[in-house]
Amino acid sequence: MTPLQKAYRYKFLSRCFAYPNEAFIPALNEALGKIDADRDPLQALVAAFEKEDAEALQAEYTRLFINGYPHTVCPPYESVYLEKRMHGEATVAVAAAYAEWEMSVEPGLIDHLATELEFLAFLASAESLNKAVSKDTRKAMERFTRQHLCRWIPQLIADLKAGAKLDCYRILGEVMENILAKDCKTA
Secondary structure: OOOOHHHHHHHHHHHHOOOOOOOHHHHHHHHHHHOOOOOOHHHHHHHHHHHHHHHHHHHHHHHHHHHHHHHHHHHEEEEHHOOOOOOOOOOOHHHHHHOOOOOOOHHHHHEEEEHHHHHHHHHHHHHHHHHHHHHHHHHHHHHHHHHHHHHHHHHHHHHHHOOOOOOHHHHHHHHHHHHHHHHHOOO
């Protein structure tokens, strides 16, 4: 897979963790439109999201990722998974990785899954554009994946697949598992 296609996949996955408002489905379709291989599982995921009522999607998103009762099923923050708290050492380490590439992020979203996926999309895009830095970006992607995503994403995926009440979010867990499992094996 080309670095640019990898960037588009990360961007698509990142979009899947946005709040499902009226711009959600169009953003997913736009991101999907740039992907040119192995699209079937991603198209099935978008179709599953499209099938759901907007209010049901929003309620499920809130329950899964923001403030479910009696607990949030899968809070999308690395520090919560690794340290059981927000803004821990994991957040500081992720921020350092971003700073190395002069990327700034809103403080509350530093170790949010969508932001980490956007960072990987950024690195993959940089690899595709500039051959002089492609080796550095590839190493940075592998290091970030190994030191961050692979340490907590498998548990988030398991929690998502087990805790989702809507098919679309269970399918999201399966899609993430298929895409990110390969990345964790090669990192």
